Amino acid sequence: QTTMKISISTAQNSHQGVAIDTFAREVDKRTGGRYKVQTFYSGSLGGERESIEAVQLGTQELAFSSTGPVPNFVPETKILDVPFLFRDKAHARAVLDGPIGQEMLGKFDSKGFKALAWGENGFRHMTNSKRPVTAPEDLKGLKMRTMENPVHVTAYKGLGIVTTPMAFPEVFTALQQGTVDGQENPLSVIMAAKFDQVQKHLSLTGHVYSPCIFVMNKAAFDKLSAADKQAFLDAAKEAVKANRARVDEDDAKGAAELKAKGMQVVENVDKAKFVATLAPINAEFEKQFGKANMDKIRNYK
Amino acid sequence: MTSIMVGTMVLCFALTISVAVSIGLASVLGIQASNANMLISVKEMFGAINKFPLAAIPFFILAGNLMETGGISRRLVEFAKSIVGGVQGGLPMTCVLTCMIFAAVSGSSVATTFAIGAILIPALIKHGYPTSWAAALQATSAELGVIIPPSIPMILYGVSAEVSIGELFIAGFGPGLLIGLALMLFVWAWCKWKGWGKTDGEGRLSFGRATLQASWALLMPVIILGGIYGGVFTPTEASAVAVAYALVVGMVIYREIRLRDLYAILRKSVISSAVIMFIIANAGLFAFLITRAGVPDAIGQWLKEVLQTPFWFLLGVNAALFVIGMFIETSAAIIVLAPILAPVAQHFGIDPVHFGLIMVVNLALGMITPPFGVNLFAACTVARISLDRIVTQLIPFVLVVLACLMVITYVPQLSLGLRDLAYAR
Amino acid sequence: MRNSFLRLERLTSGFAMAAACAMLALASGLGVFQIIMRFVLEQPAEWTEVLIRFSLIWMVFLGIPMAFRQGAMVSVDVLYRWSKPGMRRFLDWMVCIAALALMAVVLWWGWDYARRGEVQSMIGLEDVSMFWAYLAMPVGAVFSAIGIIGNLLDPQRLELETAQ
Ligand code: NA
Numbered sequence: 001q002t003t004m005k006i007s008i009s010t011a012q013n014s015h016q017g018v019a020i021d022t023f024a025r026e027v028d029k030r031t032g033g034r035y036k037v038q039t040f041y042s043g044s045l046g047g048e049r050e051s052i053e054a055v056q057l058g059t060q061e062l063a064f065s066s067t068g069p070v071p072n073f074v075p076e077t078k079i080l081d082v083p084f085l086f087r088d089k090a091h092a093r094a095v096l097d098g099p100i101g102q103e104m105l106g107k108f109d110s111k112g113f114k115a116l117a118w119g120e121n122g123f124r125h126m127t128n129s130k131r132p133v134t135a136p137e138d139l140k141g142l143k144m145r146t147m148e149n150p151v152h153v154t155a156y157k158g159l160g161i162v163t164t165p166m167a168f169p170e171v172f173t174a175l176q177q178g179t180v181d182g183q184e185n186p187l188s189v190i191m192a193a194k195f196d197q198v199q200k201h202l203s204l205t206g207h208v209y210s211p212c213i214f215v216m217n218k219a220a221f222d223k224l225s226a227a228d229k230q231a232f233l234d235a236a237k238e239a240v241k242a243n244r245a246r247v248d249e250d251d252a253k254g255a256a257e258l259k260a261k262g263m264q265v266v267e268n269v270d271k272a273k274f275v276a277t278l279a280p281i282n283a284e285f286e287k288q289f290g291k292a293n294m295d296k297i298r299n300y301k
Numbered sequence: 302m303t304s305i306m307v308g309t310m311v312l313c314f315a316l317t318i319s320v321a322v323s324i325g326l327a328s329v330l331g332i333q334a335s336n337a338n339m340l341i342s343v344k345e346m347f348g349a350i351n352k353f354p355l356a357a358i359p360f361f362i363l364a365g366n367l368m369e370t371g372g373i374s375r376r377l378v379e380f381a382k383s384i385v386g387g388v389q390g391g392l393p394m395t396c397v398l399t400c401m402i403f404a405a406v407s408g409s410s411v412a413t414t415f416a417i418g419a420i421l422i423p424a425l426i427k428h429g430y431p432t433s434w435a436a437a438l439q440a441t442s443a444e445l446g447v448i449i450p451p452s453i454p455m456i457l458y459g460v461s462a463e464v465s466i467g468e469l470f471i472a473g474f475g476p477g478l479l480i481g482l483a484l485m486l487f488v489w490a491w492c493k494w495k496g497w498g499k500t501d502g503e504g505r506l507s508f509g510r511a512t513l514q515a516s517w518a519l520l521m522p523v524i525i526l527g528g529i530y531g532g533v534f535t536p537t538e539a540s541a542v543a544v545a546y547a548l549v550v551g552m553v554i555y556r557e558i559r560l561r562d563l564y565a566i567l568r569k570s571v572i573s574s575a576v577i578m579f580i581i582a583n584a585g586l587f588a589f590l591i592t593r594a595g596v597p598d599a600i601g602q603w604l605k606e607v608l609q610t611p612f613w614f615l616l617g618v619n620a621a622l623f624v625i626g627m628f629i630e631t632s633a634a635i636i637v638l639a640p641i642l643a644p645v646a647q648h649f650g651i652d653p654v655h656f657g658l659i660m661v662v663n664l665a666l667g668m669i670t671p672p673f674g675v676n677l678f679a680a681c682t683v684a685r686i687s688l689d690r691i692v693t694q695l696i697p698f699v700l701v702v703l704a705c706l707m708v709i710t711y712v713p714q715l716s717l718g719l720r721d722l723a724y725a726r
Numbered sequence: 727m728r729n730s731f732l733r734l735e736r737l738t739s740g741f742a743m744a745a746a747c748a749m750l751a752l753a754s755g756l757g758v759f760q761i762i763m764r765f766v767l768e769q770p771a772e773w774t775e776v777l778i779r780f781s782l783i784w785m786v787f788l789g790i791p792m793a794f795r796q797g798a799m800v801s802v803d804v805l806y807r808w809s810k811p812g813m814r815r816f817l818d819w820m821v822c823i824a825a826l827a828l829m830a831v832v833l834w835w836g837w838d839y840a841r842r843g844e845v846q847s848m849i850g851l852e853d854v855s856m857f858w859a860y861l862a863m864p865v866g867a868v869f870s871a872i873g874i875i876g877n878l879l880d881p882q883r884l885e886l887e888t889a890q
Pocket residue numbers: 403404405406407408409445446447448449450451452
């Protein structure tokens with residue numbers, strides 16, 4: 001029996017926890033118990049960047065993570081961070097499960113990873129303590145904590161946001177004291193971090209789609225027999241199903257739950273206006289990533 | 302693997318090998334024994350100190366050194382003396398009160414020991430107090446440095462247990478005041494009993510003069526706390542503000558720091574910070590390995606099964622932490638234990654912020670319990686006496702803090718009252 | 727031999743120390759700069775936080791050589807204080823060998839880690855590879871090894887004065 005380790009940065013009871021629990025169960029079932037996947041939650045083995053790096057180095061076999069730090073390892077994935085690239089979850093899932101997404105998974109091979117499958121972290125939404133945000137004008141001058149992701153930063157600046165990088169452990173206090181006005185994350189993260197206690201307004205902007213990814217150390221994967229390789233890939237597929245179902249569930253009740261906790265929720269965001277405001281920035285992105293590549297994703301059916 | 306690691310560590314400690322190297326070597330052997338990839342050693346050492354909130358450690362140490370050289374610490378002492386210094390035993394009370402004020406600026410107890418002790422221990426000796434008692438008093442009072450916010454151990458707990466640092470800070474005021482007042486009451490009574498300090502009140506400034514003289518020094522806690530709670534900067538960034546403020550006041554206003562003093566101040570700060578951060582790096586590696594081996598989960602399960610009720614859990618944890626605190630450095634203990642114990646505490650319905658205060662106060666006590674207590678080392682250095690002489694004088698001080706710890710443990714409102722008020726729960 | 731080594735050691739430890747001081751000064755300055763950029767100018771910079779973190783890590787690994795050199799590493803020294811000179815010399819050797827062993831690991835694997843970090847860009851400073859951050863470990867290990875041997879040849883125990 002071989003034991004492998006997998007880790008996530010969120011709690012066991014989360015969309016990512018469901019993913020790795022399912023994965024561990026499926027691997028066990030599909031390999032007749034010859035492979036055991038040991039699960040670690042809540043970043044106990046390190047944050048997302050550390051886990052992905054651990055898989056690359058081979059100090060840990062597997063990780064499931066949002067794609068936040070992934071472009072620093074595989075720059076080709078940067079294109080996925082472009083705002084309003086995907087119409088909705090169905091579109092995003094179809095792209096990632098289709099030839100475009102599969103080709104991108106192949107890009108991980110040369111960096112020491114075997115990317116098993118795309119999962120989902122959810123669409124990112126904005127919260128703030130100042131005013132309801134329905135259109136880009138409302139964002140002017142809002143100090144918003146963002147990830148230190150160049151694509152995000154460029155786009156958000158284009159929307160008039162004062163992008164503010166900040167270590168995650170400091171965000172809660174910073175939101176509370178008004179050091180920053182707002183932040184943006186998927187609903188699951190907003191709820192887990194209890195941002196509803198310190199933020200008044202939630203806008204379902206869905207401005208960026210945030211995928212997750214199953215990564216495995218390339219050498220560890222290559223050591224598997226052909227049948228076991230298939231078993232791991234299939235297990236990841238099953239895990240992604242569970243993961244996406246949980247995201248759907250969180251999305252369905254998330255807004256209501258946050259409303260019940262006292263947040264003012266703007267559901268009808270003028271997305272067309274956001275896209276129009278971002279046009280000049282998008283032209284830049286098209287230059288950087290290739291207009292053809294972006295159109296291929298946008299027009300994927 | 303875990304037994305190899307713990308065994309190696311204890312043996313290395315006994316051989317007077319430094320704490321950081323002992324923990325690091327034990328971890329390296331642990332990796333070797335479990336046939337894991339040795340890259341883990343450097344990866345986790347780096348990862349353990351690659352956290353922005355930890356920047357507060359070197360910054361607070363630097364700020365403390367700037368305040369000492371720049372005359373801020375001395376003026377704070379005069380100010381405290383003008384308030385409580387008039388009675389018999391007024392000087393030791395001044396020591397406690399100065400530490401309380403200084404604690405509102407500094408996040409480190411040892412920084413507090415050096416900054417205040419450098420002035421008050423010689424003064425206490427001059428007024429006829431036994432050297433060993435003065436050192437014990439200073440070491441104990443400086444503990445408040447990590448209990449009254451800002452506080453490095455609280456930041457570490459917040460990061461490790463994923464608890465809001467701002468809430469922890471607010472929750473520290475109640476316990477900090479309790480311990481400060483208890484210590485003042487204790488030294489006053491002790492001096493009455495021993496007949497010490499009858500001349501303490503002589504030569505002190507009037508409250509007005511002292512306040513005027515110390516106005517720039519007194520503005521510092523206001524700026525730091527005001528800045529954090531006013532949303533100007535984060536608790537971590539506050540440490541950088543402390544550096545800038547101490548530098549400007551010391552150089553431009555008091556003119557007690559000359560340009561050529563700066564390199565010596567930086568040097569001293571670098572060595573202190575590097576030593577403590579290197580311990581944290583190695584402790585982080587150690588913690589990673591035992592987490593990976595599933596030890597924390599096992600301990601957590603064991604505590605849950607053995608200690609059935611919140612009452613016994615808290616008593617058991619306090620006893621365990623007290624013993625651990627005798628041997629292990631506060632920061633290292635928090636990094637290793639907070640992720641293990643906080644979830645169990647939550648399982649018992651204990652608020653993670655309250656539990657954080659219990660851990661911080663208990664492990665702060667570890668800074669003054671031999672054989673390994675950083676405050677003891679620092680206070681002995683300032684007082685120029687050996688460790689064994691301070692120990693007997695310490696016992697009553699430790700008992701006072703232990704009594705306060707029990708109150709803090711079993712009266713959650715003392716910690717949480719202010720937080721609930723501030724966070725409108 | 728002993729004296730020429732100690733002369734070299736003075737040079738290397740002094741250099742590492744100066745660099746570490748520069749790193750602390752830089753990090754403190756950046757900390758204040760970060761607040762000014764966000765609160766006063768309302769134009770927060772993405773790169774300050776990452777630079778503060780990494781300059782402080784460099785400070786740590788360039789600062790420990792002098793800490794080793796001066797015997798300033800915090801330790802439990804009950805046994806040392808109770809020992810006679812012969813035993814003390816034995817303990818000095820143990821302390822030296824243990825520290826050198828750890829530094830050998832940090833040097834060998836730290837260099838390997840740094841090389842592997844070349845393919846990873848820094849979050850917040852996308853044009854720089856992680857090599858430059860990880861490099862602090864092997865470089866610090868080399869300086870530390872020299873300082874550790876220096877302390878064996880010419881023992882100092884300044885631990886008490888710098889403990890935090
Ligand atoms: Na403090």
